Amino acid sequence: MEAKDNVKRLTNTLVESAACPSGRPNVIVWDDKVKGLGVRINAAGTVRTYLLQYRVKGTRQERQIKIGRHNDPWRIDQARAKAMALKVEMLDGVDPVVRDQQKVEADRAAAVLTEAQTITLRQVMEHYVQHQRTRHGALRAASIRDIERHVTVNLADWADEPVASIKRDACIERFDAISESSPSQAAQCFANLRALLNHARDMFETDDGEYPLLAVNPVQRMFKKRKPKPEKPRDTRVPLDRVRAVWAMLEKRRAAARTVDDRTSADWVSFMLLTGTRKTESGSLLWSNVDFEAGTFHLPGDVVKNHNGITLPMSTPLRALLKSRRELPEPSEKVAERRRAERSSEYVFPSWGRLGYITDADATMQAVSEVAGTRVTIHDLRRTFVDVCAQVGVSADRERLLTNHISGDVHARHYANSKQALTADVEAIAKWITAEV
Incomplete structure (x- = not known):
């Protein structure tokens, strides 16, 4: 941290007239009214930024926290008020840098959770066909067509609904309905849906291995109740x-x-x-x-x-x-x-x-x-x-x-x-x- 050997009573006029000595990248002029408050002036004199340099009580951690640029929108009285508020926190043992980082992380987590709860089946499908890879590479065109057909035909009324709203009982009901006309299509449809929902879960997996979306795949639960009928071997051919x-x-x-x-x-x-x-x-x-x-x-x-x-x-x-x-x-x-x-x-x-x-x-x-x-x-x-x-x-x-x-x-x-x-x-x-x- 820079030594506070350039201490003056900061005023708006002084801040606007102070200059950086030749040969230096910047200079900090410290305020004699609020300890730790300073203004950093760049070599060209075009940028003047208020900052607070202070130690968090109970720690050896000294922070240099940016407040903002002079006239954008900060004036000296506003900068002093902000510096005093930060010092109160630091004297209470609160580290503003850590607090802000935690807030950013919390906001990010909340945004991810909101996205997870609102992402639709169609959006998951589009992400899946674009990003999913097998051991042979990207999905084949035929596989993509099958997935798109099932989502837009057999599951058309689910396509633009949040995947978070898909429940096991609804899966059982739809599986039974499709099975009435084609058991093989029902099995294929829900095998694809299971893959899509697993992909959705993985999209939002947290660093600690938690799944904020679909803690358990509802299709996986459905298959415990409804086993796909084994397809009979086909034996038709030209005699x-x-x-x-x-x-x-x-x-x-x-x-x-x-x-x-x-x-x-x-x-x-x-x-x-x-x-x-x-x-x-x-x-x-x-x-x-x-x-x-x-x-x-x-x-x-x-x-x-x-x-x-x-x-x-x-x-x-x-x-x-x-x-x-x-x-x-x-x-x-x-x-x-x-x-x-x-x-x-x-x-x-x-x-x-x-x-x-x-x-x-x-x-x-x-x-x-x-x-x-x-x-x-x-x-x-x-x-x-x-x-x-x-x-x-x-x-x-x-x-x-x-x-x-x-x-x-x-x-x-x-x-x-x-x-x-x-x-x-x-x-x-x-x-x-x-x-x-």
């Missing part, structure tokens, strides 16, 4: 004796397609039947990930369900299908503008939808179901592909590789992964599927 008929029908639809959308839909379903790829993996396939020279296509980790990016060989029919899409003839003038937009797309199977790539093929799948003699979904094509793998003698290890099912078996992962063998396998699969009926 093996109808696979070739389905392929023949798809070939006819591709050849006779009247619109770009019809052609894209038939091509996409044909692609999945030949490869066993999942809906989003194939639908979002980029031309930049198709290598005609190498005869491969690549599924990057950010679109694959298990995040395991993989490059797979193309069979001869698959190569022909993709080349035909790459080399589509020029369209008529009526649809020229739309076709040019689609042909310039980065996606192999583009769409005018929000995502830019195809996500459904209802009409084509209806035709597949009619030929198959049973209702067939897009994912059933993947099970059909596995059936064909077994039919042509593809080993279990290589079938897992072709369907990108990660195996924990060392032999399967490091030894049964011959590229030549996989190429032979996809050729055998495609030959069987495309054989004449």
Whole structure:
């Protein structure tokens, strides 16, 4: 602390006329009326700040506390009054610096508590999809779409209400209501809600590990009362004796397609039947990930369900299908503008939808179901592909590789992964599927 050897009776005139000696960064002129009160003047004489230097009673702590700038709004009489008030506190053993720090912390805690009690489910969701990270990185687009759908559809009336108002009994009631039409959707909805509420709790966790928001996750409590029904294993697929008929029908639809959308839909379903790829993996396939020279296509980790990016060989029919899409003839003038937009797309199977790539093929799948003699979904094509793998003698290890099912078996992962063998396998699969009926 600076020695008080420059003591004068401070007046407004003196404060305004005092100057800092040359060569010094600042000077303090002390008041002879109120001990410890001073005014600091900077080297340029442009800033004059009142301060109090005093010791807190009962401690060895001497504080230098800023009061404020002269004329902004402080005048000498106001500065003296403030200095006296601070000294009274310090003589009572109160440290104004510590007191102010505690007030700031208390105000901050109160603001956090207010935010915690008012933050809405929609706001939590927006924070979650932006900041949540998995061991593979950011959330996948498909996961974000599922979360947004459940919040804005199944939980629409909760979306703009505080998450603090979500209670266990309300969760049970909503879970039961959704379960009536779709137990699997109810389980998915509340698994996502549980994750969102856990995220909300973590957003406001205190330094000492306390949770001012949702001390206990209400969905977690709900699951003690309502266990999600285990989803029955799905076993639908195209019967093996109808696979070739389905392929023949798809070939006819591709050849006779009247619109770009019809052609894209038939091509996409044909692609999945030949490869066993999942809906989003194939639908979002980029031309930049198709290598005609190498005869491969690549599924990057950010679109694959298990995040395991993989490059797979193309069979001869698959190569022909993709080349035909790459080399589509020029369209008529009526649809020229739309076709040019689609042909310039980065996606192999583009769409005018929000995502830019195809996500459904209802009409084509209806035709597949009619030929198959049973209702067939897009994912059933993947099970059909596995059936064909077994039919042509593809080993279990290589079938897992072709369907990108990660195996924990060392032999399967490091030894049964011959590229030549996989190429032979996809050729055998495609030959069987495309054989004449």
